Amino acid sequence: MTHPFVFDCCGDQNFVALPFVGYTRAEEVGILAAVIAALVLVTFGVAKLVSKRLQVIIGSLFAVFIALAFQFIKSSDYVSFALASIDASVADRGSLMNGYEFYKSSLPSSEILDQLDVYTREWRRKPHVNVGVLSAKEADDLAEMILEERKRFYHIDHLAFPLPFFTHGPYWGYHTHDSSANKDTSKDRPEHDVKLSSTFTDYREAVKKDREFMMSKYSMLYERVRAALSESLGGGEVRHLEGVGVPGFHIISSHVAWSLQVFRFHADERYEMFLEGEEGKAANFDAKGENCDSTSRISFTLPIRMPDGDSGLNYIDFGGGEGESFGSAALNVRDGWRETCSERTPWRCYTQRREKYEAGNLVVHAGNLIHSIGHWNYTSYDSERITMQGFGFKCRGVNNDQDVWYIYW
Numbered sequence: 001m002t003h004p005f006v007f008d009c010c011g012d013q014n015f016v017a018l019p020f021v022g023y024t025r026a027e028e029v030g031i032l033a034a035v036i037a038a039l040v041l042v043t044f045g046v047a048k049l050v051s052k053r054l055q056v057i058i059g060s061l062f063a064v065f066i067a068l069a070f071q072f073i074k075s076s077d078y079v080s081f082a083l084a085s086i087d088a089s090v091a092d093r094g095s096l097m098n099g100y101e102f103y104k105s106s107l108p109s110s111e112i113l114d115q116l117d118v119y120t121r122e123w124r125r126k127p128h129v130n131v132g133v134l135s136a137k138e139a140d141d142l143a144e145m146i147l148e149e150r151k152r153f154y155h156i157d158h159l160a161f162p163l164p165f166f167t168h169g170p171y172w173g174y175h176t177h178d179s180s181a182n183k184d185t186s187k188d189r190p191e192h193d194v195k196l197s198s199t200f201t202d203y204r205e206a207v208k209k210d211r212e213f214m215m216s217k218y219s220m221l222y223e224r225v226r227a228a229l230s231e232s233l234g235g236g237e238v239r240h241l242e243g244v245g246v247p248g249f250h251i252i253s254s255h256v257a258w259s260l261q262v263f264r265f266h267a268d269e270r271y272e273m274f275l276e277g278e279e280g281k282a283a284n285f286d287a288k289g290e291n292c293d294s295t296s297r298i299s300f301t302l303p304i305r306m307p308d309g310d311s312g313l314n315y316i317d318f319g320g321g322e323g324e325s326f327g328s329a330a331l332n333v334r335d336g337w338r339e340t341c342s343e344r345t346p347w348r349c350y351t352q353r354r355e356k357y358e359a360g361n362l363v364v365h366a367g368n369l370i371h372s373i374g375h376w377n378y379t380s381y382d383s384e385r386i387t388m389q390g391f392g393f394k395c396r397g398v399n400n401d402q403d404v405w406y407i408y409w
């Protein structure tokens with residue numbers, strides 16, 4: 001797709017391609033344009049009333065002001081600070097400790113210290129890559145098929161505000177768990193709404209709207225991914241969990257903000273949380289009856305189109321050792337071994353690494369790996385990052401020795 005100046009998606013929303021910045025929600029662009037227009041009018045209005053010499057001074061000051069404002073906005077420190085502040089204050093996220101706390105909060109507290117060693121060992125599992133699940137051409141055709149559906153996308157507005165971060169297909173982590181847990185976005189949330197933004201979307205209604213559509217439009221892809229997952233996971237059947245969201249897509253259009261490490265570090269939620277919550281009830285699934293293994297929880301991501309600036313998965317390796325560095329340290333996450341780490345505080349002993357994504361290669365990792373979307377350098381608005389994502393867990397049927405993996409999103 002050649003990228004239009006206005007990206008019309010998500011029902012009736014528009015994102016405007018700003019030079020040097022990327023796609024930004026039209027509402028905010030409108031406000032910015034109005035502020036600049038008002039400044040111009042006031043400046044020229046005042047200039048008309050005064051002498052020629054004063055006009056030159058006002059004109060020069062105005063030019064200096066515009067230049068400084070431009071530099072100020074361009075300066076990554078400022079943008080970084082602003083985005084990091086928004087990031088941290090709104091969704092209580094972004095730091096490694098938050099990732100750890102989030103993970104820890106889903107465990108019975110008495111077990112935590114006793115089992116830290118087990119958990120830190122699990123955290124150390126590196127992503128596994130299954131190469132060539134899609135060819136380069138297949139991945140590219142699929143990216144076009146996905147972009148055709150942009151009117152069906154959900155704008156993840158409770159995390160991204162005016163920035164172009166979308167899903168195709170509902171993901172309970174955003175649509176129910178995250179945004180209804182967030183006090184700012186849960187306040188006026190209608191019960192059964194499917195307005196195409198995360199703040200106003202009811203996960204269960206969205207599943208009704210999207211599940212059959214996705215299963216039919218992307219049936220070939222689901223077959224391919226299920227076969228590849230089975231191979232990566234050492235055999236066993238891979239089934240979609242009934243009645244809930246199927247693996248869907250993240251579509252992140254180009255924006256200069258993505259060149260900063262604004263994506264949150266987190267561990268993906270445990271399946272019990274999903275199945276026991278309202279949103280997972282439609283699966284009508286008894287994990288205990290099915291003899292499921294709660295330590296088996298995996299996350300998988302299939303990169304479909306990578307941005308010009310390259311991207312991947314940033315993750316935390318608790319094994320220590322040399323790590324790569326990715327730009328300035330954002331929030332609490334820093335590269336390398338921390339001096340204060342000890343056996344009692346192993347979450348402080350880590351190295352930040354990156355698994356570079358290649359379109360068509362399936363990446364599978366333990367659900368409790370602490371990770372984030374990898375930031376990339378902005379080149380132009382004419383590029384995007386598209387990935388398919390889902391979660392899975394393993395069960396062993398009571399009368400059946402064969403492992404079955406259930407996947408969902």
Ligand SMILES: O=C(O)CCC(=O)C(=O)O
Pocket residue numbers: 250268301312313371372373374387389
């Ligand atoms: O798209 C990716 O690379 C990973 C996204 C992710 O970690 C998540 O949504 O939980």
Ligand SMILES: [Fe+2]
Pocket residue numbers: 266267268299371
């Ligand atoms: Fe994740």
